[in-house]
Amino acid sequence: MDKQQTSPSLLHHLDNLTRHRDSTLLQKSVMDSLIAFVSVDSIRLYDISSSESNFYISLSAIYKKDEPHINEFEAVVKFKPLSEHPLFIEILQNTTSITNAKVGNLYLCCIPIMVNDTPISIFELSRTTRFELTEIDVFRGILAVFRNYLSLLEDSQRDTLTNLHNRKTFDQGFSSLLEEMSDFHTKSEEAQPTELERRSRQYSQQHWLAVVDIDHFKRINDQFGHLYGDEVLILMANIMRSSFRRHDRLYRFGGEEFIVLLRNLDEETAYERLEQFRKKMEAYDFPQVGTVTISIGFTMVTPSDSPSQVIGHADEALYFAKEHGRNQVQRYESLKEQGLVAEKTVHTDIELF
Template sequence: MVRLSAMQSLLALIRPKGIRLYDVLKKGEQYSVVLSAWNEGETLHFSEGVISEDRFEPIATDTLLAKSIAEGSGCFCGMQGSGYECCIPVLMDDEPVSVFEIQGDKPFDDASIAMATGMISVYRNYLALLEDSQRDTLTGLLNRKTFDTGFAVFLSSAVHLDAELQDDRRSHKEGSHWLAVMDIDHFKRVNDTFGHLYGDEVLILMANLMRGSFRQGDRLYRFGGEEFVVLMRDVDFADVKKKLDDFREKVEQHVFPQVGQVTISIGFTSVMPTSTPAMVLGEADEALYYAKGHGRNQVRCYGELVEQKLLAEKTVHTEVDYF
């Protein structure tokens, strides 16, 4: 784990009283933070799974932590309470994504500060390389090969669900974790009529619409071609269905250059602690297939279709396969 190596190195190099790593969330022009890693002596602790947005808290404006996020780069040191601390932000694409808060009983010397900033710079560069390897080159969304690992991390945050839901998958509308599969309707026609250059532009704009419609903590993937996947957590059935339908409508109303109107079909399903990637992709695929076969440009829930006896529960699909 990259965070583990960075924290261990900082503890060994500068011997601070404490180290805290905060994740940073930006909403509009406001920043909030959540503690994601910290030490107790030589023991390191980390938040498990995906951290939900409701755990992020506003920052007190008169702190070094707030100043480091506002300024965005450099090392911010000074007295804080009865001790001394240095806050060093980590930037990705010129935006702070996390901050190291290093605590001591007295000011750190220049050599210690230089070692800390150097180590955090290495950490940032490694994150950037890792990020690049996980991204689709055209859209910048997460790519297919990272899905299984990302799904495992996502799933680890679902273990708090009620034990009854863990053992009983009869009600696929229950739960608070969801996977949606989206497919652009008649995308081959777009490529055949306007050419692949405009087809690629549709994909790029679709990814931008996704980024502007879903939460920062939701995981957005391009699976290749015109197929996209969204993982969402901590949202109930009514809200997730509304969010997906709002996105469908947003796409329908968007004017794509040269192409004009484009629509999407969406299938989604609940994610349980016992789910596997093949299981939930198969269920969402069934719902998507139903949407495609019944008019397109619509959102369908696998569990709802099963309850309405419009679909029988299917065996697991090993791949997402559309037409």
């Protein structure tokens, strides 16, 4: 490819990559860039998790050249032991990439993404012919930009206590979700029926926002002290991460308040996920404190919503749960249909004890 043609196009892709503040959209942009500049049969993105020095991986997204779009795996994350992928063991042990490894009739290039010296994902590119050195340099360069930019985002977007997304990143994450919804609806109107059929399973379901509040948290701090209160918040964040999917968004909104953005789920499944999380919290034996319960209010997200509107609706459902026994999940739309709640002034700072 001519250099004069390549440079502006590469700069365009880098500009598009660094304008994202949402890690999922950022990863999509990286895969789009790799597809544009390297001829591949497929690109696989694997997430990496660790527990007690053991690594686990999960396939997060995949691109195949005979398919028109990148497929994301929206199911609850299923991490498998790293032992099932010997090639990845070598990569993580040496924290280095592997190029042109021959597996069957395919050549693989695998590059780990490290953030703060911790592996978080692996990009695997494959095709039936060897990769040229110039191609390897290109995707190493693109992934280096991605890694450095992701490190900056992680440092600025995480709550220091729980390592969940912090409140200031919520508006950006919510706006990204609305943009994605709007973009899909626009493309759906232009797409052919066969393409819609292929995409409907992934995108036709609804999105939900849940506000989560720890019951009697002030009492925990008063009785046991803030040190144990902080430990409850940290352990709760761990339970949240194990209860929801990679593509859901988890935020600490302040104090004992948390927000969950659930993507591409029908009403019944969204309720089940939130109820399972509530039950996990209730069943957990918190050190010194014992049983801790939570109340949850949730509502549907539509493309015309603003953050204050949707939080206000979930907030009303949360208040209903608090006023009617706590330790429960309530949906705003159901309560409104029954005449149990009416739209009120939006509560931007929830203080429920």
